[in-house]
Amino acid sequence: MSAIRTEGLSKRYGRTLALDKLDLEVREGEVYGYLGPNGAGKTTTIRLLLGLHRPSAGRAQLFGVDAWRDPVAAHRRVAYVAGEPFLWPALTSAETFAFLARLHGGTDVAYRDVLVERFQLDTRKKVRALSKGNRQKVQLVAALATRAELLLLDEPTSGLDPLMEMAFRECVGEAKERGQTILLSSHILSEVEAVCDRVGILRQGRLVDEGTLEQLRHLGAQTVEVTFAGPAPTLPQLAGVRAESAGPNALRFEVLADIGPLITALAQAGGDSIKTLTSREPSLEEIFLHHYDGSDGRVDAGG
């Protein structure tokens, strides 16, 4: 059974189509990175998955349970971390933990203590006196300590410092080992690259790309950088290769096709004067940016 399954899931707010026929499937035990710029529909998806908003069309299921029709049953197996920490200002962290644990049931108190230690929380402090990052930690600890089968995390590390971000990745690793399923909505690409098995890229409410990192990389351009002992030679135009200057004695190639012709051309043009040659696969950032025109988050016409 899939942990998450949506079929033709759509949501319209007035004139805005926030989510357009989304078919998403996340298998049990998978860590799924849900990528997209601001306003792409990530939070809308999660609200629909939780039955907080009503689908305009299609449906969302968690472990086979319809999220809109039977939210309470669905939520028993889910823990949620919202993008913004909305908690009760007059409660202390300890009281917040007690309240949320009471409502969720099945909280692992020993593990929670470990998490409190790891995230360096002062549980005597009232929520209203906590910084945004610390409130976010309260939310995270409460959700992780439930050991729910499915974690829905909506930009969970916004507001966390790099040390806490490392602690978060450690927690995700532990959850994965235990077999928990995670949907991680994010636009911090290094984080997704570090922890996710599969990645989906959302653009304007539509899933435009999906796959393992390896699969996505095949779609992106490979980058080859060459430095020469003297001035860089002039190369002939090659199909599927874009060349640009990377300094006085260096060239950078974006290779979308096979790399063979480029190697041959380099050898012919001056193989002896090559000092270094590096090749790397596209980063997630490059794949991601490939889907956008990069200037202001607007979509390029070609897709």
Place this chain on the structure above:
Amino acid sequence: MSTPAASAAPSASGAPADAPRAPSPAPSALALVGALARRALRDARTRTLAFTYLFAIYAYIQPVGFRHAYPTLAGRLAFVHSFAGNDAIRLFYGYPYNAVSIGGYSAWRVGGTLAIAAAVFGVLGGVRALRTEEDAGRAELVLAGALTRRTAFVSAMGAVGAGVVLLWLAESLGFLLAGLPAGEAAYLSLATATATATFAAVGALVSQLAPSKRIALELGTATVGVALLVRAVADTSSGAGWLRWLSPLGWAEELRPFAGARPLVLALPLIATGLLLALAARIAARRDIGTGLLPARDDADPRLRLLSSPSAQALRSERASLLVWAGSLGVFALVLGLVSASISSAGISKGIREEFAKLGTGSIATPTGYLSFVFIFFVLAVSLFACAQVGAARQEEADERLETLLALPASRVGWLGGRLLLAGAGAVALSLTAGVLTWAGAAAEDVHISLARMLEAGANCLPAALLFLGLAALAYALVPRASSGVAYGLVTVAFLWQLVGALLGAPKLLLEVTPFAHVGAVPTQPFRGPAAAVMVAIGLLAAGAALAAFRRRDLLGA
């Protein structure tokens, strides 16, 4: 990416285009104040408009209704005679200096009753313009700009001042349309305008003292309550008239429009407003943004009571507000009980009693009659409490904590149902408190009335309150963002109609539209069972519809 347009012309020194820009020329202080004040006015527009309409309509109705109900001088004299000797009426309506003339009557009703609404508007305006902005973090954003705290303070209070002027104009217009002379109408409206200004300054000061919006509002409304209590004692106890000078609400009476006007009294609210504002500005200039002069305790040992369910937690967070409601209603109930002893039928003819009936007050010539009359105000208060509870539920959603809650295995119907039950239970507690304490006050002054009858009078508040609770819940489910306005609006309009509908001589059918017309005048009259049953049934139906509708809609942030 396009380069900045030609408007960013190269400077005379010939600095390259991408060099950091020199500090921009400062906008004039006046332009800053204008921009900030306009923003603040826009934020307050719904509240300001609602009060503007209320004031204009209220002002228009008083002269028109009085002229209609008492066309002859003889009738007016009889009316004055009965009221002048009646302490208990003055408790609500203030001291009538000249209720024979149309203007004098209007002045009495406005200075006495409308001034209370004006004071509440003032506190709300002051606290919302200052403390709410600070709590929301917007004040920090503004103060990070190139402007002084003084400019920000002046702008915020300038916007509140503009609201006060609007209310003043609206009320003057109402009187003018009802046929009062322009000069007098304007002077008369100053009685409420100055009260608004004074209490806006109180709002500004408590915004500096309190560490949060909630506490600031509590302090502000408590100040209104004390001012009202002081005035009530001054108006009703012989020899205590001097106390009136201690209460800003008393000043509104001492202006005495149409009864030997004393414009010099205007100096009092002006000086008080000036002093309070100066003090508030001084504190605002010195303290840390986001804090108040009163300390806030930010850490505590965990107290785990009332955290077992969303409803329990709702009770926990509403506890303080419940106590404030119960406390203030209780004090008024006690005072009313004590004062009721002074009512006697001596010298009040049957004809005058009929005149009272025209005011929609029933017979008030006896202590029990008086208590029956004043309990309509408790019906109003408990109904408003119901609205406030639904407002608190909406706040949970607007602040998106509800999203946190409903992502857990907690059902929507359970959550809203729990909140409504809590509101209902709170209404029961308040109603019974009012009944018991009125009885205690009356019994202490040897008024003969049984506790059972007063408990019945208390319970008599509930059907209307439950009706309004159901309607408020339905408004919340259907139009969440407008729900508070709809709920409070319904109660206010229904109550005003009850007060003035008869005065205006409206046909019976229209008079009976308001639920308040169907509340029996317990303890004088019997409890009106069938009417109560209908109100409760409508309330329950509305609540049921609310639960069903809430189950079906998207959660909606602020």
